[in-house]
Amino acid sequence: MIRISIDAMGGDHGPEVTLPSLIRVAERRPDVHFVIYGDEKVVRPVLDGLPNLRKISEFIHCDVVVRMDDKPSQALRQGRWKSSMWRAIEAVKTGDADACISAGNTGALMAMSKFCLRTMADIERPAIAAIWPTIRGESIVLDVGATIGADAQQLVDFAILGAAMANALFDIERPTVGLLNVGVEEIKGQEEVKEAGRMLREANLNTMQYHGFVEGDDIGKGSVDVVVTEGFAGNIALKSAEGTARQIAEYLRQAMSRTLLARIGYFLAQEAFERLREKMDVRKINGGVFLGLKGIVVKSHGGADEEGFAAAVELGYEMVRSGVFDRTRSTLDLYHSRNPAMVAGRAVSSA
The missing domain is CATH 3.40.718.10 (Isopropylmalate Dehydrogenase)
Structure with missing residues (x-):
């Protein structure tokens, strides 16, 4: 139960x-x-x-x-x-x-x-993670609003949290993880994002595959299983996607009812349109998890x-x-055991 x-x-x-x-x-x-x-x-x-x-x-x-x-x-x-x-x-x-x-x-x-x-131990700030429908299936995007602005270590934490969630919910052994950026080239983006990318490459965790930088259009493509960003950009991306889904649905409704021929076409392709409506229904993906x-x-x-x-x-x-919680805890323990200097640095800064 x-x-x-x-x-x-x-x-x-x-x-x-x-x-x-x-x-x-x-x-x-x-x-x-x-x-x-x-x-x-x-x-x-x-x-x-x-x-x-x-x-x-x-x-x-x-x-x-x-x-x-x-x-x-x-x-x-x-x-x-x-x-x-x-x-x-x-x-x-x-x-x-x-x-x-x-x-x-x-x-x-x-x-x-x-x-x-x-x-959780060694997590400074939680993130809100959302499940995102993509061309390939589903991805996880975080943070979508909990932390406005994030340093490199917090972005790494979000990557670990998101990968553990993808591992548990999607049953993917090593989820692919990407950092949302203004370009895929390593020289682009804010210093915090570039530093987080370096840290994830060097960590080489066996619980995830670090893909590199991804851009906004990669979210819908499903280029990676987990997209990591800070809460300001993540929340805007989420709300923009939801608004776009409603906009397209309204465009289709208007187009299908405009003429008699369009209504006949809608009737003949009704099954296909129902499947499209299911895919674009933002209610089906409602819910943000506090990781x-x-x-x-x-x-x-x-x-x-x-x-x-x-x-x-x-x-x-x-x-x-x-069992997301247990998988997350074990992944965090693995990362922090490999990076004791980071843990010590946080302890000093918090003191």
């Missing part, structure tokens, strides 16, 4: 979306159990209308709700111990849940997750519908089932 804690109050829609989505997950993952946290006055009426969900879940009332516009520091001060978001995260720390899912305030969720769960923490936390888009939130929950489920 895989137990998942749910912040039912998070997102733009709250329990009206988060709770019905769990039924979809349970239909596909019969070994799942939910621990739901939220305001009883809001959650109970929705939960009472979902008898099948009540059978596979338990509900815990929380007095405080973290709002979408709360500052992270404010949410941490006011929401600690009592909020649905904190309690859902804390359940992972105490072992009452294997993973936490929330569609709430991203900054607050990250701040609470770092404070409650702490980062580098001592526990699994997944952030859903705040505006996700039932299918989108269900995708985020299933991502958390797969993270648990595939």
